[in-house]
Amino acid sequence: MLAHVIRGGMSESRHYGYLAIADTSGRRVYATETADSLPAFLRSSAKPFQALALVESGAADRFGLSETELAIACASHSGEEPHVRLIRGMLERADLSPEDLLCGSHLPFYEPAAHALIREGRAPSNLHSNCSGKHTGMLLTCLQMGWPIENYNLPEHPLQKWFLELVAEFCNLPPAEVKTGMDGCSVVCFGMTVGQMATGFARLADPTYWEQAGKPEHAAAIARITRAMMAHPFFVSGTDREDKALMEAAPGRIFSKGGAEAIWCMGFPGRGLGLALKVDDGYSRAHAVIIAEALRQSGLLTESEIAAFTAHQVKPLRNVRGLVIGEIQAKFKLLPPD
Amino acid sequence: MLAHVIRGGMSESRHYGYLAIADTSGRRVYATETADSLPAFLRSSAKPFQALALVESGAADRFGLSETELAIACASHSGEEPHVRLIRGMLERADLSPEDLLCGSHLPFYEPAAHALIREGRAPSNLHSNCSGKHTGMLLTCLQMGWPIENYNLPEHPLQKWFLELVAEFCNLPPAEVKTGMDGCSVVCFGMTVGQMATGFARLADPTYWEQAGKPEHAAAIARITRAMMAHPFFVSGTDREDKALMEAAPGRIFSKGGAEAIWCMGFPGRGLGLALKVDDGYSRAHAVIIAEALRQSGLLTESEIAAFTAHQVKPLRNVRGLVIGEIQAKFKLLPPD
Numbered sequence: 001m002l003a004h005v006i007r008g009g010m011s012e013s014r015h016y017g018y019l020a021i022a023d024t025s026g027r028r029v030y031a032t033e034t035a036d037s038l039p040a041f042l043r044s045s046a047k048p049f050q051a052l053a054l055v056e057s058g059a060a061d062r063f064g065l066s067e068t069e070l071a072i073a074c075a076s077h078s079g080e081e082p083h084v085r086l087i088r089g090m091l092e093r094a095d096l097s098p099e100d101l102l103c104g105s106h107l108p109f110y111e112p113a114a115h116a117l118i119r120e121g122r123a124p125s126n127l128h129s130n131c132s133g134k135h136t137g138m139l140l141t142c143l144q145m146g147w148p149i150e151n152y153n154l155p156e157h158p159l160q161k162w163f164l165e166l167v168a169e170f171c172n173l174p175p176a177e178v179k180t181g182m183d184g185c186s187v188v189c190f191g192m193t194v195g196q197m198a199t200g201f202a203r204l205a206d207p208t209y210w211e212q213a214g215k216p217e218h219a220a221a222i223a224r225i226t227r228a229m230m231a232h233p234f235f236v237s238g239t240d241r242e243d244k245a246l247m248e249a250a251p252g253r254i255f256s257k258g259g260a261e262a263i264w265c266m267g268f269p270g271r272g273l274g275l276a277l278k279v280d281d282g283y284s285r286a287h288a289v290i291i292a293e294a295l296r297q298s299g300l301l302t303e304s305e306i307a308a309f310t311a312h313q314v315k316p317l318r319n320v321r322g323l324v325i326g327e328i329q330a331k332f333k334l335l336p337p338d
Numbered sequence: 339m340l341a342h343v344i345r346g347g348m349s350e351s352r353h354y355g356y357l358a359i360a361d362t363s364g365r366r367v368y369a370t371e372t373a374d375s376l377p378a379f380l381r382s383s384a385k386p387f388q389a390l391a392l393v394e395s396g397a398a399d400r401f402g403l404s405e406t407e408l409a410i411a412c413a414s415h416s417g418e419e420p421h422v423r424l425i426r427g428m429l430e431r432a433d434l435s436p437e438d439l440l441c442g443s444h445l446p447f448y449e450p451a452a453h454a455l456i457r458e459g460r461a462p463s464n465l466h467s468n469c470s471g472k473h474t475g476m477l478l479t480c481l482q483m484g485w486p487i488e489n490y491n492l493p494e495h496p497l498q499k500w501f502l503e504l505v506a507e508f509c510n511l512p513p514a515e516v517k518t519g520m521d522g523c524s525v526v527c528f529g530m531t532v533g534q535m536a537t538g539f540a541r542l543a544d545p546t547y548w549e550q551a552g553k554p555e556h557a558a559a560i561a562r563i564t565r566a567m568m569a570h571p572f573f574v575s576g577t578d579r580e581d582k583a584l585m586e587a588a589p590g591r592i593f594s595k596g597g598a599e600a601i602w603c604m605g606f607p608g609r610g611l612g613l614a615l616k617v618d619d620g621y622s623r624a625h626a627v628i629i630a631e632a633l634r635q636s637g638l639l640t641e642s643e644i645a646a647f648t649a650h651q652v653k654p655l656r657n658v659r660g661l662v663i664g665e666i667q668a669k670f671k672l673l674p675p676d
Binding site for chain 1: 345347353379440441442444453456519521599600619659660
């Protein structure tokens, strides 16, 4: 068990799952007992890896991407007005249109933005998709590489093949062992254990690892990408979101990217460590409680940094009238390294 | 495990839980191995029990409740216009106002109704709460019993004490062993194992049990309540809802009432059997798949009845663009009786 939901003093619901903290070698520094038992898909936590191609291809420089624009290429953004405006500008600069994006459209995660569209009788566009920044980055990479921008989402396209190689290299498994499926936004998604995900985020956190490995292009790209994410947490996520709250609670000490089906990955710059969480049932309501407890047990953030995060993200459970009816409690013990 | 979520041929997420089918004596006829290991709250699956008080007090007759009105007193309705209109009429007939309801307000479950309110810039009222029919029934019961209508939601109020006794009597446990908490709509909720919930629904399904037990008032009330639910599935739930689909798939052969945190209970009239499901994590997306499989293994509905239900409620999983990305599969074997 990772956490349970308490109502009237009784455990009403329970969340099981897997959590691992790993270093760049792939060693598990702290982990739940079952961390390597079942694979999961990285989902949107793959976005920083996909942004590697945007930087390493030269596309980010050719199109003059700002740090904010690089951050939103790694985002599951909330579809707020500043997000939509930023992506529109990136597309216009490359003579692309929102219709070139293959992410599909859904109402913004940010409720006031969603309600504004409904009030105005407007359908959401591709720009409101939480993945529109990543998809824009994909289009820019294709233009830079001279690849077709049609069907850039399919497994046969060289862009998706490149992503698979990057993910495998960072997460420390052979490309043939990476499971694949179709993501919510119609691109390829990548399956592996949380231990492998944590290794990937450790390798995003440590440029020296890549310099020593003779891959200076990775060293430069991860420094730039993680700096952009940490400098612009709002553009990686949105108002009241967990990724934003965590990065703002410990500025420059953590970068964080969640994904669908209750995936959450983070890296710790200067320490060469990564953390990955998968809640088995795909439900993320216990995420903040679980991560606060894991950071406490591992000592990866300080008590005051953790408190700054939980002050925003961990609240008692309230009912329709706002009355407190219970709380979510963490219930696990990480195993230290062998 | 009860079910898992498949993407790209891989199990991405998993739902664990508890399921029991019991008879009126409390015997488990079919059950998962762990059916009695952990209690859960009945939540909205308690509504048919709470409606017993509405009928047995004489309130349903005094206020001339129609069968439809009795059905909505057992409902977690979707806040559609016919639901709201029906409850408004019940309140007016008793000189009550929506402000007397203590359920709180939330946007209707039915998305077009929610969007209509947002478009019109109107806040949802207590009438839109999925529990407003039950709360109206509670107010009518208080009027009939001569009890104050203030604070009818609190554990100290005689109405809530009566509910606790009824739930304990039907579910076959001593009142002192029923766990209590505050529900989403601020009334008392009742905790017990799924085996006990299934027994309660078996006893809702069998008037002869109560006649033999010397409780003809229960026999008459359950016949009237379950007939109302089965005759008006829309008023127990709403458009495209699982309770409605299941009752429409096997008319007169099953009554069904789901609850929050992934509870689902049903009874089988004429057979004296009840079924209760709790998905451990509180997430109900696998409900239709799990129940279809349990009904198949137990033979409680016919293949064609199950097919009529799954045709509406079990679909492949699709992404934002409507592309099929996977499916939910049941994965459990019910144990037959000892």
